Amino acid sequence: MTRRTERQILSDELFKAIFIQLLVETDEELLQLEDLLEDEEDGEEEEEELDDPLSHVLLEALAELYSNRYTIERRSILKTSDNLDLLLHTYKVERPEIFRSFVRMSPEAFDALVSAIEDDEVFTRGDQTPVTHQLAVALYWLGHYGNAASTVKVALWAGIGYGTVRLFMKRVMEAVCRENFRKTVMAWPSDDTKEHAMDWIEENSCEAWRPGWLMVDGTLVPLYSRPAFFNNTWYDRKSNYSMNLQLVTTPDLRIIDFAVGLPGSQHDATAWKDTYIYQNHHTLLKDGEWVWADSAYPLRKWCQAPYKSCVVMN
Known part of the structure; x- marks a missing residue:
């Protein structure tokens, strides 16, 4: 079952409350209208109520919910790209056996794969992180299983955002799944x-x-x-x-x-x-x-x- 976020839960509850409150206020207005017509027949006048109805208050609360990106205060997480830089610039040259343990391929194979996909259109859309970094993150993720393969662990290791891990993987898989890539490398x-x-x-x-x-x-x-x-x-x-x-x-x-x-x-x-x-x-x-x-x-x-x-x- 798909997990629902706290924002989605609050939003659904507010929508339900607004709907119910509008029904209640509509019934009250109909009753007030009937009373007003009776008072007019009797020659009596009543003062208008100036308070905002509850439905307006609920709508303002819903607007406030969507005006903020997060429902709770966010605290930044200290991250560093040193691990990724060490892998691509030190281990890759000086310790290829360590490099291979991280990305499951030799430096030569890694460079060949970069050359094969770096010109793909998916990597030319706007300003992006170098293809070497995106491929290294994707291969690191693919090379792990269980808790070690969580996006949180990969993101903290590479010093990038959680969503960026998925974005890098999506781009790499889109490039290697193209028919022209298959024909070129095989x-x-x-x-x-x-x-x-x-x-x-x-x-x-x-x-x-x-x-x-x-x-x-x-x-x-x-x-x-x-x-x-x-x-x-x-x-x-x-x-x-x-x-x-x-x-x-x-x-x-x-x-x-x-x-x-x-x-x-x-x-x-x-x-x-x-x-x-x-x-x-x-x-x-x-x-x-x-x-x-x-x-x-x-x-x-x-x-x-x-x-x-x-x-x-x-």
Whole structure:
């Protein structure tokens, strides 16, 4: 259930009081009008009341409520950007292992990601914090879970406002979810890359397995809480609410395709049907080439688990 703020609660109560008071005052005016008509017939006159009706007082209280941003006195919180500056200017250069522990990627990968998204239109609207800072905050947030992932903790660590954390994340996700970004960072491997992958497979297994130069596997991305829509379908076999993520990589762990969005209860054999490779394997993979998979995936000529006793050839 959505949490209601103190302002919303007070506002609703005032609206109810105003509505009821207007009904009461309307009834009183009708009665006074009847009395006035009777007095006029009798030749009597009454003095008019000058006091403001209660409804006006309630309206003024409502106006006062909306004239102030906060209903209680606000006290500023002492914050500093030293942590973020230390991460981006010291750890990134001198201690890359510490940098990686904060943003879950190497400095080289971080710089490459900045270069890929910094020209996106979402970062060109008005004066903004540098993209490096926005990306670092977003990755730091994504790299934590539970209480450590609260916007309060992230905001205090980075020395920014609570709402700014969400704004940075929104911009970064908007940039990386664009179709042109996906096409730029996940192009189909070149012939040299494919040959290098096949060489690695042959060196670490055998010549017969050389054509299996791609690998697919699924993982579950835990969700903070049960989603509001189709809630229980997100409940997975590990007793968590999660999202199914399918990754297709080369042996050096370079991601060349992915599928995400299905609930965690979805089986890998079904979830990976959303990948581009599954839907276009007949044109992407040459005759004899296949994708390595585990026992969760249905065996095909182009998708095999060579350690199985039976391989379906179709």
